[in-house]
Amino acid sequence: MLLFGNKFYLIFISFWIFGLYCIFTSFHSTSNNNKVFEDRIEYLQNEVDLLRQKLTQLQSKNNINDQVKVGKIDKNLKKAYSSYFSENIPCQELENEMKRLKRQLRSKNSGDGTTSSREEPSMEYEKLRRKIEMQARELTYFTTDQLNKISEKLTDDDKQKWNNVILRFADQSRVLLASIRNITEVDGYQLWREREHASLSKLMQTRLNSLQSPIKPCENVKRVTCNINKGCGYGCEIHHAMHCFHIAYAIGRPLILFSDGWRYNPGGFDQIFLPPSQNCTTSSATGASSWSNYETADVVEIPLIDNIYPRKDFMPMAVPEDIAERLIRLHGNPFVWFTGQLMKYLLRPQPWLKEFMEKKYESIKFEVPIVGVHVRRTDKVGSEAAFHDISEYMKHVEDYYTIYQYQNPNVNFTKRVFLATDEPAVFSDARSKFPNYIFYGDTAVAQSAQLNTRYGTESLKGVLLDIHFLSLCDYLVCTFSSQICRVAYEIMQQRLVDGAWRVQPLDDVYYFGGQNAHNQRAVLPNKAVWPNEFSFQRGDIIGTEGNHWDGFSKGSDKTNGQTGLYPSYKTEEIVNVAKMHTYPEVRVNIDEF
The missing domain is CATH 1.20.58 (Methane Monooxygenase Hydroxylase; Chain G, domain 1)
Structure with missing residues (x-):
């Protein structure tokens, strides 16, 4: 009873x-x-x-x-x-x-000190707001690096005093970032941002559905094929599939994905994710022509991104011209948002996978706020990436939580970390060094990611769980040399209005393997005064090769031919915009948002 x-x-x-x-x-x-x-x-x-x-x-x-x-x-x-x-x-x-x-x-409440609701922000306002955060972060990188270098030359007595200066500067920097990030909560535009994000997402998903579900029989439409079996890790092969899907979207041809014998699941991609198309299958992909005939041939095979020729402006990291202005105003990294939308469609889970993830979510009692940390070791260290101790990651985790507390001074919270790694020992290392944190994660998943057990369906389930939970975090700390972290960062953008700033990489800036040139524009002139620094003029185009997270980036001036280091704060990103198929048959009612 x-x-x-x-x-x-x-x-x-x-x-x-x-x-x-x-x-x-x-x-x-x-x-x-x-x-x-x-x-x-x-x-x-x-x-x-x-x-x-x-x-x-x-x-x-x-x-x-x-x-x-x-x-x-x-x-x-x-x-x-x-x-x-x-x-x-x-x-x-x-x-x-x-x-x-x-x-x-x-x-x-426009009369009590808050800003009244406005229809929408200007392009200039949104770009300036993001620029202020970027410059504040670059100021912190540069000043912290210089203060630490000075500290190394001081006596032990002076070092203690100087350390207080370093700590005070770090604290003031966090307060500044907290104030900048709270601007969106009081400027009266957040409702517009949420509606615009939902509207653009609906538009993209409707377009992709139209692309992959042609009204005519598939044999009567021009189409492209792609083989997911690139022979690399999961993140690498998914990015290869996204490169193919990106091109399919750009030229308006449905994508047919070959995946038989996939090293992660021999039964194929469609056993893990929903089929990319119901009526365009591998049976309608015979007689594919080479990429050079993509404008005329009925069926075209898309090669690896590194081998594609001729290269076209619409390839990664370009965004569609017809929605570029909306994307640039909405998001700090439009291409990442665009790729996240491609993933949202192509990586729709099969019912069993969706249920598997939901049960795992309930079992670990996933709660926010939470920071995702991805530590890649094994084959990456020494070949593609340097070794980073867990303390290097946790420094940025602590920074995030301190800023979060300054943003929300009346909120009590537990500091949580979702830890994903291919090295099981990282879990015990993290918990012993940082006992004030709650660490989520699974050592069994880390064990399955070892080189001798990495490929197979069970290992794939572990990778998918790690990516899923990393993408649900409020902030990421990782190495962008790892494609797993880049995938999680891209998927994260599906649910966030503008999550471009919600990551701190320890090595590379964001990139898409095989991308077209990644360029920046000088917004201020620069006269070289530091070792290996080069001078440039306002308006010069600079090809960037990476941020050193010390106030300087590495690159080359495409105007004067100089190479070396340059101050990051004097440049801005150039968004690659290209003409792509416009899907005139697709309409989304903005009023519903």
Whole structure:
């Protein structure tokens, strides 16, 4: 009897949550009174806290699946209960809605010091806001590096005093970044950013669906083929597939992906992810012509990105001209956002994989705020990347959490890290050196990523879990020489309005293997005064080869031919924009956002 009572009570609470959600959404759309807004927010917050406590207590006593199967519970209640959980309306959804409501309330209060709601920001405003953060970070890199170099030359007594200077500067830098990042919370444009992100994402996914689902029989449309078997790691092969999908989108031809005998799953790509197309399959990809005939041939095979010739402007890292202005205004790295959308479509999980990830999410009790750390060792160290101790990663993790606290001074939180690595010993090393953190992660996944067990379906499941959870983090610390981290960073952009800044790489800047030239533009002139530095004029085009994270980048001036180091803060990224297929048949109603 007691067991039945608990189960019935859990169902009752489920209806209660759903009722609160309906009340809240109705209130959200109709109320215009600020006092009512504030009272409702406080009431809903209290209710959510209470429900969380009661649900936690009940779920610890009863398994949810067993509860649904109990025959004595009324069938209508069971149906409603199952429907509720299948529609996924948890307390977290209420909390997200409350955050949006609070933001709207702040926008309405134009008379109390906050900024009134505005329709949309200008291109210049958004670019300047991001530029200020970039310059603040570059100032921190440069000054910290120089202060540390001075410290090395001081006596022991003076070093202690100088260390206080270094610590104070670091703290002031974090306060500055916290203020910069809070601008989006008070400038009145965040609702526009959220709508624009949703609108562009819907447009991209609708276009990709149209591309991969031609109305005509596939034999009657021009198409491209690609073989995922590049013979490298998972991140490398996925980026190869994205290179192919990028070109398919650019020239308006559906992609047919060959994956038989895939080293990660011999049964093929389609057993892990949904097929790229239902009506354009490998059976309609015979007689493929070489890339040189891509403008005329019915079927064209896309080669590896390093071997493709002739190279075209629409190849990575270009973005489509027809949506470029919207992307540049919305996101700090438009190509990363664009690639994230390609991945969103091509990497749609099969039902079994989706269920597998959801169960893992529940089992580890994934919570935010959380920072993702990816430590790549094994074959990368000494060949493609340098060794980085866990303390190098954790320095940036601590910086993020300090800034987060300055942004949210009244919030109490636990410092969490999701740790992904191919070296199991990293887990014990991290936990012993940083006991004040909670580390999520799986040593079994790390073990499966060892060179002797890396290739196979079980190892693939571990890689997919790592990427999935890294992409769900609020911030990433990693090495961009690892393609796994770049994949996670790209997928992260699918859910974030502008997550370009939410990463701290320890080595390379972001890049796409085999990309066209990565150029920057000088926004200020520079006169060389440091060793290996070169001079340039405002407007010069500089080919960048990497950021040293000490205030300097390495590159070459394509105007005067000089090479060496240059001050990063005096340049800006050039977004490659290219003409691509425009999908005139696809329309998205902006008003729904």
